[in-house]
Amino acid sequence: MSLLLSEEDVREVLGADAVIEAVEEGFRAYGEGRVNMPPKSYLLLDDGDFRAMYGEIKGFLGHDVCGLKWVNVHPNNPSIGLPTVMAKILLNDPVTGVELADMDGSFITDMRTGAAGAVAVKYLAREDASNIAFMGAGRQATTQLECIRRVRNILRVRVYDLDESRAEEFAHHASELGVADSMACGLEEALEDADILVSLTPSRKPVVSADLIPDGLHINAFGADAQGKQELDPAILRRARIYIDDWEQASHSGEINVPLGEDYISKSDISGSLGGLVTGSVEGRVANDDVTLFDSTGLIVQDLVTAYTAYRLCKMRGLGVGKQFLSRVPGGMLEDVYKRF
Amino acid sequence: MSLLLSEEDVREVLGADAVIEAVEEGFRAYGEGRVNMPPKSYLLLDDGDFRAMYGEIKGFLGHDVCGLKWVNVHPNNPSIGLPTVMAKILLNDPVTGVELADMDGSFITDMRTGAAGAVAVKYLAREDASNIAFMGAGRQATTQLECIRRVRNILRVRVYDLDESRAEEFAHHASELGVADSMACGLEEALEDADILVSLTPSRKPVVSADLIPDGLHINAFGADAQGKQELDPAILRRARIYIDDWEQASHSGEINVPLGEDYISKSDISGSLGGLVTGSVEGRVANDDVTLFDSTGLIVQDLVTAYTAYRLCKMRGLGVGKQFLSRVPGGMLEDVYKRF
Numbered sequence: 023m024s025l026l027l028s029e030e031d032v033r034e035v036l037g038a039d040a041v042i043e044a045v046e047e048g049f050r051a052y053g054e055g056r057v058n059m060p061p062k063s064y065l066l067l068d069d070g071d072f073r074a075m076y077g078e079i080k081g082f083l084g085h086d087v088c089g090l091k092w093v094n095v096h097p098n099n100p101s102i103g104l105p106t107v108m109a110k111i112l113l114n115d116p117v118t119g120v121e122l123a124d125m126d127g128s129f130i131t132d133m134r135t136g137a138a139g140a141v142a143v144k145y146l147a148r149e150d151a152s153n154i155a156f157m158g159a160g161r162q163a164t165t166q167l168e169c170i171r172r173v174r175n176i177l178r179v180r181v182y183d184l185d186e187s188r189a190e191e192f193a194h195h196a197s198e199l200g201v202a203d204s205m206a207c208g209l210e211e212a213l214e215d216a217d218i219l220v221s222l223t224p225s226r227k228p229v230v231s232a233d234l235i236p237d238g239l240h241i242n243a244f245g246a247d248a249q250g251k252q253e254l255d256p257a258i259l260r261r262a263r264i265y266i267d268d269w270e271q272a273s274h275s276g277e278i279n280v281p282l283g284e285d286y287i288s289k290s291d292i293s294g295s296l297g298g299l300v301t302g303s304v305e306g307r308v309a310n311d312d313v314t315l316f317d318s319t320g321l322i323v324q325d326l327v328t329a330y331t332a333y334r335l336c337k338m339r340g341l342g343v344g345k346q347f348l349s350r351v352p353g354g355m356l357e358d359v360y361k362r363f
Numbered sequence: 364m365s366l367l368l369s370e371e372d373v374r375e376v377l378g379a380d381a382v383i384e385a386v387e388e389g390f391r392a393y394g395e396g397r398v399n400m401p402p403k404s405y406l407l408l409d410d411g412d413f414r415a416m417y418g419e420i421k422g423f424l425g426h427d428v429c430g431l432k433w434v435n436v437h438p439n440n441p442s443i444g445l446p447t448v449m450a451k452i453l454l455n456d457p458v459t460g461v462e463l464a465d466m467d468g469s470f471i472t473d474m475r476t477g478a479a480g481a482v483a484v485k486y487l488a489r490e491d492a493s494n495i496a497f498m499g500a501g502r503q504a505t506t507q508l509e510c511i512r513r514v515r516n517i518l519r520v521r522v523y524d525l526d527e528s529r530a531e532e533f534a535h536h537a538s539e540l541g542v543a544d545s546m547a548c549g550l551e552e553a554l555e556d557a558d559i560l561v562s563l564t565p566s567r568k569p570v571v572s573a574d575l576i577p578d579g580l581h582i583n584a585f586g587a588d589a590q591g592k593q594e595l596d597p598a599i600l601r602r603a604r605i606y607i608d609d610w611e612q613a614s615h616s617g618e619i620n621v622p623l624g625e626d627y628i629s630k631s632d633i634s635g636s637l638g639g640l641v642t643g644s645v646e647g648r649v650a651n652d653d654v655t656l657f658d659s660t661g662l663i664v665q666d667l668v669t670a671y672t673a674y675r676l677c678k679m680r681g682l683g684v685g686k687q688f689l690s691r692v693p694g695g696m697l698e699d700v701y702k703r704f
Binding site for chain 1: 370399404406408409411415418431433435436446449457461462465692696697
């Protein structure tokens with residue numbers, strides 16, 4: 023039976039450590055060429071968009087898996103009490119096409135994005151990085167903090183958001199998580215002595231100017247995820263060692279897309295991919311005062327490894343609801359496929 | 364609640380007449396520019412492929428709907444008792460992104476393809492067309508026959524398939540449906556005095572030569588659905604009035620893709636789209652001895668209208684299983700969305 027997994031099922035089995043491990047393994051597979059992944063494609067609507075992301079990973083937890091994520095971005099949703107982003111993930115057997123699972127993908131999307139932030143910090147931030155600045159205090163900030171704390175000893179959180187009450191709330195949440203020195207403040211103050219900046223706004227023009235960037239900073243640039251979006255003064259990109267998740271996606275919709283389009287930077291200014299950092303084929307931070315930047319657009323391989331991890335754990339624990347995938351196929355034929363996963 | 368609909372649910376409510384009507388309306392919407400539809404994209408695998416198809420239709424049954432189909436093609440599946448093609452359809456509200464239904468899409472795929480064949484025959488075949496030849500006797504042949512019978516008085520069926528027993532079986536099925544003169548035979552014999560040819564093979568080189576084509580024939584060229592595929596002698600395309608479903612898809616993966624790539628025909632040799640025929644903006648058959656050809660690659664709008672029709676009928680009849688789409692959203696917020704559909 024194909025397994026129908028709700029958000030509760032997935033939440034029940036997926037902790038931050040498990041997701042970070044899965045996502046790091048996903049980037050390793052990407053770096054080793056074991057990922058087959060056309061760039062995500064967009065359905066543009068009047069009030070938002072949908073993105074179809076699909077791909078295949080070979081040899082993850084001993085298996086080949088493929089699948090799709092169908093995820094919307096509707097910026098006006100919060101005004102009517104709905105989330106901006108809602109996602110669905112389908113997992114399939116690449117050898118037969120049979121559906122293995124039909125999963126809520128919203129929690130997976132949050133977690134796999136936070137986990138990518140943690141993997142980037144693990145490979146790029148200074149070992150002693152402890153002060154973290156957030157620009158944007160939405161839902162993604164929570165999982166970034168939750169995951170980054172697993173790879174660095176975070177002692178101080180500063181958070182800037184246009185919506186001050188949201189910033190206050192996030193600072194409060196951070197102190198509840200055990201970060202004693204946690205505070206909402208202005209952008210300039212947030213960046214003072216910061217070791218890590220996590221940038222999470224939907225901005226279409228640069229918010230952070232280059233003179234605010236302290237030496238040695240690592241930047242997780244996660245906000246830009248569509249053509250025309252950018253959050254950072256392009257001068258920051260000229261100064262930083264830039265790492266991307268994937269050239270096709272990042273050049274089309276990541277933080278680098280606008281400066282590339284304006285020929286302010288070129289492909290040769292990119293130091294490499296996070297997959298290359300994980301496999302060791304790409305050089306990371308060289309000096310303590312280097313500024314490093316990870317431009318994340320989000321890859322389907324992150325979703326696949328996280329979803330497949332959740333699927334395996336749910337199956338082991340008997341969670342989820344079995345669902346007849348195809349009534350035209352005798353059950354036994356499909357069971358042979360399911361047994362392999 | 365989002366509605367989980369099995370193949371049984373969909374079969375229960377969808378008859379050929381309802382699907383033909385929905386699909387004709389889908390082509391009308393396409394012809395009137397009410398369809399937003401990026402070309403389908405492919406995930407190529409070692410043993411087959413997946414196709415992600417997604418789009419939006421405005422003003423269908425008074426509603427705007429969007430959604431996605433995730434469908435595989437695995438040619439070796441029959442050898443292990445599995446179908447070559449299995450599909451899943453997700454229906455969403457374009458205004459909020461909320462999922463309306465999560466549906467088995469395999470039966471819908473069969474039916475909407477057959478229905479497109481019927482719509483093409485309705486607009487292109489001679490009024491008195493009664494003799495139909497099938498090249499390829501697989502699952503699609505059944506729905507093509509079932510649907511085409513609704514728009515023309517079919518008195519004779521001839522069927523050619525490399526697998527003779529499959530051809531016999533289909534001929535038998537046709538006579539069970541009430542076509543008294545039904546027979547498996549060779550290709551040449553099948554085409555003799557044929558009024559309609561339905562071409563459904565996975566061929567990569569022409570099977571039908573131009574000298575076999577009788578005057579006045581209408582051809583439903585449905586087999587070619589990927590780059591490099593073709594079933595017909597390109598000379599037939601030079602002789603025929605050619606209609607396509609969609610330029611982007613047909614030029615990439617339809618019957619015309621190879622001859623276009625070889626500059627044997629050009630875009631100006633295409634008479635128009637089926638959408639244009641339905642809205643009346645494109646001229647169809649002019650003379651009784653015209654050869655007409657509909658090159659079908661399959662459009663997501665066909666799936667959307669068929670799936671939404673099934674969704675509405677299932678909802679009315681209380682079929683399907685309600686499923687919490689997102690546990691993070693208070694039920695009431697979603698109910699406001701569901702009420703609109």
